[in-house]
Amino acid sequence: SQQGEEDPQALSIQEGENATMNCSYKTSINNLQWYRQNSGRGLVHLILIRSNEREKHSGRLRVTLDTSKKSSSLLITASRAADTASYFCATVFYSGNTPLVFGKGTRLSVIA
Amino acid sequence: GAVVSQHPSRVICKSGTSVKIECRSLDFQATTMFWYRQFPKQSLMLMATSNEGSKATYEQGVEKDKFLINHASLTLSTLTVTSAHPEDSSFYICSAREGGGGRNTDTQYFGPGTRLTVL
Numbered sequence: 001s002q003q004g005e006e007d008p009q010a011l012s013i014q015e016g017e018n019a020t021m022n023c024s025y026k027t028s029i030n031n032l033q034w035y036r037q038n039s040g041r042g043l044v045h046l047i048l049i050r051s052n053e054r055e056k057h058s059g060r061l062r063v064t065l066d067t068s069k070k071s072s073s074l075l076i077t078a079s080r081a082a083d084t085a086s087y088f089c090a091t092v093f094y095s096g097n098t099p100l101v102f103g104k105g106t107r108l109s110v111i112a
Numbered sequence: 113g114a115v116v117s118q119h120p121s122r123v124i125c126k127s128g129t130s131v132k133i134e135c136r137s138l139d140f141q142a143t144t145m146f147w148y149r150q151f152p153k154q155s156l157m158l159m160a161t162s163n164e165g166s167k168a169t170y171e172q173g174v175e176k177d178k179f180l181i182n183h184a185s186l187t188l189s190t191l192t193v194t195s196a197h198p199e200d201s202s203f204y205i206c207s208a209r210e211g212g213g214g215r216n217t218d219t220q221y222f223g224p225g226t227r228l229t230v231l
Contacts, residue, residue, distance in 0.1 A: 035222075042205065042224035043156075088155060099146045100207070100220050102156045 005103055006089060012109040019076040021106040023089030024069075030092045032065055033100065034074050036085045043088075046074075081112040114140045116208050118223035125196055126231055133191045133226045135206030141186040142208035146220065147179075150203040162189050196230040203227050 006023045013019050025032070034046040049056045049065045049072065056063050062075040076083055086107050090100040115138040125131050135145060143164050148156040160176075162168040162183035170176045178200075180192040189208075193200055204227075207220040 040203070040227070043222040045219070045222075048219070099158050099161055101158065102148075104155045107153075 006087070006106045008106060009104065010107045010109070012111065013079060015079060015081055015110055015112050017079055019079050019083070019108055019110070021074045021087050021108070022071060023073070023103050024071045025089075025091050025103070026070065027091075027093060029067075030098075032063075032072050033090045033092070034061075034063060034072075035088045035090060035102075037088065037105075038085045046087075076108075079108075079110045081110050084108060084110045114138075114208075114210060114219075114221040116142075116206065116221045116223040118204075118206055118226050120226060121224060122227045122229075124229045124231065127197055128195055130192055130194045131196055131228060133193075133204055133206070133228075135189045135191070135208065135223050137187045137208040137210075137221070140208075140210045140221075142189075142210060143186060144209045145183055145189040146207040146209075147181060147189075147191050148205045148207065150205060150225075152203075156205060159191075193228065196228070198230045201228055201230045 029051055031048055031050045033048045035043045036046055037043050047058050047063050049063050060077045065072045086105045088105040089103045092098055117136045119134045123131055145162050147159045149159050150156045158171050159174045160168045160170045160181050162181045164183050164186050168181035178194055183189040203225050205225045206223045209220050
């Protein structure tokens, strides 16, 4: 079953603008991860944030986590056409053999 | 970084035939592997979890007799779609988690996926 709900489901912005995607989840987690998937391709791991962390940065990516609200956001700054892809959040309930459970994803289109 | 390969990347088969998809961890030992299925414009849905040397655990609604999973070694898991039908056409993605030795087990490494088309 799916854990997360991303919003918006689809987002279209101009190149250079910032893109913000949100993810909500239902149960307590060990960590939350964001992935990118280009159309018909495999997944690219972007960033992992643990339940005791509130914010992480990686290049143009900024991820926040609010465990009290069971939500996370992914911000892509100064977007580029190459950022066009689907973005998924995925959660791990606790470390060990628990698999990643994916949200429904946000389809981002960056228009040049 | 850790690499997971899948073979084949694309397969077309006739209805009623069986198809085997291989998932290999190339530079690490994967005690646990996961199989996901993704329909067009949808998210990844977990099908099953397999641990090396033991039977796979299937998610609710996934037929274990139709989707046979074998995790015979620490670097190889296979998914066999038996008696495939057009509704089984999908993108199948495997994932491996490194196990043991004090290494970080939080990260799942994903294969590039296999696109199955059943005619």
